[in-house]
Amino acid sequence: MNKIKSLYEKLNKEYGPPEGQWKVWCKRPKSLKEKEEVIIGAVLTQRTNWNNVEKCFEKMKKEGIDSLRGLYDLGKKDIKKLFPLIRSSGFYRSKADYLFRVCEFFVKECNGVKKAQGKKIDKIREELLGLKGVGKETADSILLYALEKPIFVIDEYTKRIVRKEGISNNDSYDYLQNLFHKNLFKNWRLYQDFHALIVISGQKK
DNA sequence: GTCCAGGGCCGTT
DNA sequence: AACGGCCATGGA
Numbered sequence: 214m215n216k217i218k219s220l221y222e223k224l225n226k227e228y229g230p231p232e233g234q235w236k237v238w239c240k241r242p243k244s245l246k247e248k249e250e251v252i253i254g255a256v257l258t259q260r261t262n263w264n265n266v267e268k269c270f271e272k273m274k275k276e277g278i279d280s281l282r283g284l285y286d287l288g289k290k291d292i293k294k295l296f297p298l299i300r301s302s303g304f305y306r307s308k309a310d311y312l313f314r315v316c317e318f319f320v321k322e323c324n325g326v327k328k329a330q331g332k333k334i335d336k337i338r339e340e341l342l343g344l345k346g347v348g349k350e351t352a353d354s355i356l357l358y359a360l361e362k363p364i365f366v367i368d369e370y371t372k373r374i375v376r377k378e379g380i381s382n383n384d385s386y387d388y389l390q391n392l393f394h395k396n397l398f399k400n401w402r403l404y405q406d407f408h409a410l411i412v413i414s415g416q417k418k
Numbered sequence: 419g420t421c422c423a424g425g426g427c428c429g430t431t
Numbered sequence: 432a433a434c435g436g437c438c439a440t441g442g443a
Binding site: 254255256258259260261262263264265266303304307311345346347348349350351354366368369370371408412415 | 422423424425426427
């Protein structure tokens, strides 16, 4: 028996399908714009309530600077110009720096999100992890939701649920990621939905 | 007023 | 390798 697969089925039955429920990354980001939002959001939501991140998007849209290119151009002039846009996400000085580097990576190194999708998963993961401010969770969130790569995201909610369900007490990122990978079909749509369900269930209290 | 939220960096041991 | 302090805001 496969506890991981059972967990998916259980969550899907109780909360699913996730399509349309979850904030941004739940809608299975389709357009380029949505994918860029995922990338920006992945940085801004670090250790932060999503509600505070939404305020940033409102602000960015109001100012007309809500794309990777727009943020990159603004940050290049003066990184401090990003502060007011992202202030409400907290840790805004660090995040301005992190966000700028990520935007720079996609704009300059990758020539856009579309091109980045064409890169090999291992290669681009290494490149993302090399950016300051991008750890495994942030990198994998970008890979899974923006670049549609089949890689499972392990976040706080995931660690909590596997512990609660008696699946594992091991908190190690790599261990848990491997556990999901080896027990599921390698399919980014499945990974997106599953992770969305974990978050949805985690947020119900 | 206090607590907490999709992390990650950087020193110190 | 592991651990702790740090980064900041807004809602409950």
